[in-house]
Amino acid sequence: MRLTSIGILFVAVLTAGAVEAASDAKVPFASTYQTLRSQPTLIRNAVVLDGTGQRLDGADVLMRDGKIVAVGRTLDAAGATVVDGTGKWVTPGLIDVHSHLGVYASPGVEAHSDGNEATDPVTAGVWAEHGVWPQDPGFATALAGGVTTLQILPGSANLIGGRGVTLRNVPATTYQAMKFPGAPQGLKMACGENPKRVYGGEGRAPSTRMGNVAGYRQAFADAQDYQASLKKYAEELAAFEKRKSKDKSAEPPTPPKRDLRLETLVAAMQGEVQVHIHCYRADEMAVMLDIAREFGFHIAAFHHGVEAYKIADRLAQENVCGALWADWWGFKMEAYDGIGENLAFVDHAQNSCAIVHSDSAEGIQRLNQEAAKAMARGRAAGLEIPPERAVRWITANAAKALGIADRVGTLEPGRIADVVIWDREPFSVYAHAEQVYIDGALQFDRRVPASVPRSDFLLGQPSGGVR
Amino acid sequence: MKTRLLILAGTLACGMAPLASAQSVLIRGAKVHTVTERGTLENADVLINDGRIVEVGRNLVAGPGTSVVEARGRPLTPGLFGGITGLGIQEVSLESSTVDNSPVSGDARKAGPPLPRPEFDVTPAFNPDSMVIGVNRVDGITSAMVAPGGSAGAGIIAGQGAVARLDGRVDAFVRGSRSLFVDLGSDAAGGSGRGRAAQFMLLDQAVREARPPKPMMERDYQLLTASGRETLATYLNGGRVVFDVNRAADIRQVLQLAARTGLKPVIVGGAQAPQVASLLASARVPVFIDPLENLPESFDQMNVSLENAARLNKAGVEVSFTNLNDGTHNARKVRQAAGVAVANGMPWDAALAALTANPARAFGLGTEYGRIAKGYVADLVLWSGDPLEVTTLAEQVWIDGRAQSMRSRQTELRDRYRPR
Numbered sequence: 072m073r074l075t076s077i078g079i080l081f082v083a084v085l086t087a088g089a090v091e092a093a094s095d096a097k098v099p100f101a102s103t104y105q106t107l108r109s110q111p112t113l114i115r116n117a118v119v120l121d122g123t124g125q126r127l128d129g130a131d132v133l134m135r136d137g138k139i140v141a142v143g144r145t146l147d148a149a150g151a152t153v154v155d156g157t158g159k160w161v162t163p164g165l166i167d168v169h170s171h172l173g174v175y176a177s178p179g180v181e182a183h184s185d186g187n188e189a190t191d192p193v194t195a196g197v198w199a200e201h202g203v204w205p206q207d208p209g210f211a212t213a214l215a216g217g218v219t220t221l222q223i224l225p226g227s228a229n230l231i232g233g234r235g236v237t238l239r240n241v242p243a244t245t246y247q248a249m250k251f252p253g254a255p256q257g258l259k260m261a262c263g264e265n266p267k268r269v270y271g272g273e274g275r276a277p278s279t280r281m282g283n284v285a286g287y288r289q290a291f292a293d294a295q296d297y298q299a300s301l302k303k304y305a306e307e308l309a310a311f312e313k314r315k316s317k318d319k320s321a322e323p324p325t326p327p328k329r330d331l332r333l334e335t336l337v338a339a340m341q342g343e344v345q346v347h348i349h350c351y352r353a354d355e356m357a358v359m360l361d362i363a364r365e366f367g368f369h370i371a372a373f374h375h376g377v378e379a380y381k382i383a384d385r386l387a388q389e390n391v392c393g394a395l396w397a398d399w400w401g402f403k404m405e406a407y408d409g410i411g412e413n414l415a416f417v418d419h420a421q422n423s424c425a426i427v428h429s430d431s432a433e434g435i436q437r438l439n440q441e442a443a444k445a446m447a448r449g450r451a452a453g454l455e456i457p458p459e460r461a462v463r464w465i466t467a468n469a470a471k472a473l474g475i476a477d478r479v480g481t482l483e484p485g486r487i488a489d490v491v492i493w494d495r496e497p498f499s500v501y502a503h504a505e506q507v508y509i510d511g512a513l514q515f516d517r518r519v520p521a522s523v524p525r526s527d528f529l530l531g532q533p534s535g536g537v538r
Numbered sequence: 539m540k541t542r543l544l545i546l547a548g549t550l551a552c553g554m555a556p557l558a559s560a561q562s563v564l565i566r567g568a569k570v571h572t573v574t575e576r577g578t579l580e581n582a583d584v585l586i587n588d589g590r591i592v593e594v595g596r597n598l599v600a601g602p603g604t605s606v607v608e609a610r611g612r613p614l615t616p617g618l619f620g621g622i623t624g625l626g627i628q629e630v631s632l633e634s635s636t637v638d639n640s641p642v643s644g645d646a647r648k649a650g651p652p653l654p655r656p657e658f659d660v661t662p663a664f665n666p667d668s669m670v671i672g673v674n675r676v677d678g679i680t681s682a683m684v685a686p687g688g689s690a691g692a693g694i695i696a697g698q699g700a701v702a703r704l705d706g707r708v709d710a711f712v713r714g715s716r717s718l719f720v721d722l723g724s725d726a727a728g729g730s731g732r733g734r735a736a737q738f739m740l741l742d743q744a745v746r747e748a749r750p751p752k753p754m755m756e757r758d759y760q761l762l763t764a765s766g767r768e769t770l771a772t773y774l775n776g777g778r779v780v781f782d783v784n785r786a787a788d789i790r791q792v793l794q795l796a797a798r799t800g801l802k803p804v805i806v807g808g809a810q811a812p813q814v815a816s817l818l819a820s821a822r823v824p825v826f827i828d829p830l831e832n833l834p835e836s837f838d839q840m841n842v843s844l845e846n847a848a849r850l851n852k853a854g855v856e857v858s859f860t861n862l863n864d865g866t867h868n869a870r871k872v873r874q875a876a877g878v879a880v881a882n883g884m885p886w887d888a889a890l891a892a893l894t895a896n897p898a899r900a901f902g903l904g905t906e907y908g909r910i911a912k913g914y915v916a917d918l919v920l921w922s923g924d925p926l927e928v929t930t931l932a933e934q935v936w937i938d939g940r941a942q943s944m945r946s947r948q949t950e951l952r953d954r955y956r957p958r
Binding site: 177178179180208209212264268380381383398399400401402403404407408409410411412416419420431432433436437440443444446447448451452453454498499500501502503532533 | 631633670673831835836840841863864867870871874878881927928929930951955956
């Protein structure tokens with residue numbers, strides 16, 4: 072996060088202005104998420120991968136009031152429900168930083184195509200959350216794969232596609248009831264082939280990578296102007312407030328016309344939203360890093376990044392995560408250089424932040440297997456990657472990219488008690504998430520079919536899904 | 539410029555073509571998954587001569603000139619079948635200049651629903667040097683169905699394909715594997731420009747033109763070209779037709795069509811196949827599924843489940859696996875899918891068969907491919923561990939008894955950028 076002094080001032084003014092304008096709605100589309108009710112639970116005698124890089128054998132995990140209380144040997148149950156973890160493995164709840172569940176929901180009918188506002192290359196004013204259909208059956212299958220938190224992003228048709236939203240993976244009738252309280256929104260941008268194909272194909276800009284870059288820069292340049300006008304207004308307003316008691320004839324300044332598009336980009340420059348960029352090629356990631364420097368925003372993560380391994384050190388130095396696949400490649404030119412060692416090589420750099428992401432309703436169900444494939448490739452290439460390190464790719468590092476690392480992603484005391492009990496080492500094709508806890512509450516139990524959330528859409532339909 | 543880049547890539551792939559041309563090989567001390575009634579043989583030897591397996595057993599003796607490979611207990615399986623793929627006819631999926639899977643491409647697709655062209659055949663377009671093949675081969679894929687591209691512009695009859703050996707040979711297609719591909723159901727509607735009822739109408743009309751009940755005038759042939767009629771007629775005479783279809787009711791229609799016409803159906807997709815499993819089993823219709831599918835991508839797939847593989851297998855259906863998501867570049871993912879099928883109730887041996895013996899038999903190659911048994915073609919893979927486990931890697935691949943190079947364009951990139 073990069074909060075400039077201008078930014079801090081701006082935030083303060085905007086908040087005050089918003090309160091003045093609409094006193095009861097200080098945040099639009101506020102989260103209505105209710106922490107799940109739970110009973111104290113102690114998982115006894117498991118192999119615990121805590122997400123901080125530690126592995127504890129024969130350890131206990133104590134959850135109370137929705138939070139992790141302790142991880143250690145022979146903890147005092149103190150009235151908690153005890154779950155036998157013998158032979159099981161425990162990890163933090165998995166986090167996917169790149170999902171289109173809800174915005175490209177199943178069934179994939181035309182009416183469910185809500186992920187790309189492909190009508191203009193810069194649609195920074197749209198929010199993915201407004202396209203999320205909470206009844207997408209894919210949320211439940213992701214839960215069965217151990218996913219407790221996920222970011223829903225707009226697609227990659229546009230240079231700047233709009234805002235992403237981070238959700239808790241709980242069944243709900245509205246997305247607001249899934250919205251992770253206090254999690255920053257994301258900003259989705261896209262490099263390379265997609266934007267130029269979508270718009271170039273229509274005979275409009277961008278039709279080249281040159282056009283792409285000009286498009287991002289003009290948008291952010293416009294946002295700088297907007298930011299300046301907001302700052303000027305804030306200063307005038309402050310002067311007016313100071314003067315109005317003495318000078319009855321003082322006129323309040325006129326606020327600039329609100330621009331939802333530029334508002335999002337200003338928020339990015341002020342570090343209030345996490346910037347996520349769909350980008351495959353190493354050279355294009357370097358271009359985006361230069362653009363970020365020019366306009367003073369930080370890139371939280373490059374997504375897909377099939378060539379991230381070519382600039383692994385640079386990404387780590389710039390504190391940028393690589394949200395990657397294990398083995399998707401070649402379906403388009405910019406994905407031609409994909410290798411199975413990508414995650415492992417990106418992870419190997421000092422202070423790296425490698426993430427397994429899905430971008431797929433199938434992949435999100437087995438992030439553990441995707442991590443396992445990458446781990447195996449890395450090991451075969453001579454890198455040492457123990458399970459306690461690889462688990463960070465699907466937990467703590469993902470939390471970092473989403474700006475929620477102080478809340479989820481590890482089993483440190485005080486973190487939200489999102490926990491998965493695996494029936495064996497999770498980095499195996501045969502592993503199942505046996506139990507999934509959210510807020511310390513048992514949300515999924517593989518041995519109890521009725522515990523699988525069933526979306527309204529599936530009612531009265533032949534059953535399938537997890538089972 | 540584009541062309542030059544492609545040629546470069548081709549050259550690179552050539553450099554990775556088969557290594558040795560050993561005539562006789564003894565693989566000693568392997569955990570041999572035979573995919574036969576013999577099951578799995580611990581600490582067994584496999585003797586190969588002139589590309590065929592000549593003996594499977596204990597304490598086999600290497601004759602003079604035989605190269606010996608010590609397996610040290612590692613698992614040996616038949617070479618894996620990559621499923622229904624675009625291997626060799628698709629280098630970069632979104633670059634139409636590198637894609638040869640459809641009779642129409644690019645702007646021609648906008649011209650309206652194309653007419654069925656059963657005579658369309660992808661095999662002459664096959665590029666044995668495709669870099670994509672090498673990437674999959676080093677992961678244990680030794681053969682695959684090379685199929686036309688389905689409904690994307692091709693109409694309901696997509697054309698013909700065949701099973702290719704993936705060792706870079708020019709004459710790659712296996713005799714007897716030729717198949718016709720037909721795409722039906724809601725996902726075919728877009729490509730054909732027609733709904734389901736019209737698809738069956740067109741299919742009936744095509745059959746009638748290929749095998750008219752009474753002599754017809756040339757002007758009565760509205761759908762197929764003369765060549766198309768000839769082609770389709772050969773398939774109606776006991777040929778193999780692969781139907782990409784998901785809904786149970788549509789599968790029933792296909793089975794009826796098969797009974798009416800004499801074609802031999804194969805089902806791909808088969809999301810609702812468990813509902814008609816007994817029909818499929820008794821008619822011995824092979825079914826290719828993707829065991830990773832468990833969400834209703836369309837209304838045709840309403841109850842698709844991770845347990846489909848286990849259910850079909852239990853009902854006696856001959857199940858094979860294919861990657862329906864990216865069956866070309868990531869054809870290799872069928873191995874992970876097989877593991878997932880096992881994790882969801884399919885017996886391990888059945889899952890391996892779904893990658894080997896079953897697809898071979900489905901495409902008419904069951905007596906020569908897909909098993910480790912005397913007389914079978916020596917397409918083999920030696921693995922670092924459980925062949926269905928995601929952390930296992932292929933250590934050595936043989937095709938026709940020849941050790942294949944374990945390098946690909948991806949290993950070249952890996953080695954160039956390996957952290958030091």
